[in-house]
Amino acid sequence: MSPMTVLFFYRLERLNELFPETEMLNIKQASRVMGYSRDTARRRLPFCDRRISKATLARIMCGQ
Numbered sequence: 001m002s003p004m005t006v007l008f009f010y011r012l013e014r015l016n017e018l019f020p021e022t023e024m025l026n027i028k029q030a031s032r033v034m035g036y037s038r039d040t041a042r043r044r045l046p047f048c049d050r051r052i053s054k055a056t057l058a059r060i061m062c063g064q
Contacts, residue, residue: 004062011058024051035059 018033019025025033030052031041045052045060 006034007013007062008058011061013053013056019054026051030057034061038054 001044015025015033019029027038027047027050029035029042030045030047031038034041034045034057036044
């Protein structure tokens with residue numbers, strides 16, 4: 001497995017630990033994970049209907 005794949009699964013597992021009840025994160029949750037303000041998160045992350053999937057966020061976190 002490539003290092004990026006391992007990193008992706010690590011990040012996804014961590015997001016699952018933080019938010020076990022949901023697959024989609026709202027702006028507040030995503031900004032908290034990324035360390036962004038809400039406005040910065042809105043500009044930098046690809047939200048759809050004010051939500052982003054944990055898989056997409058994990059991909060962004062590992063630079064894919």
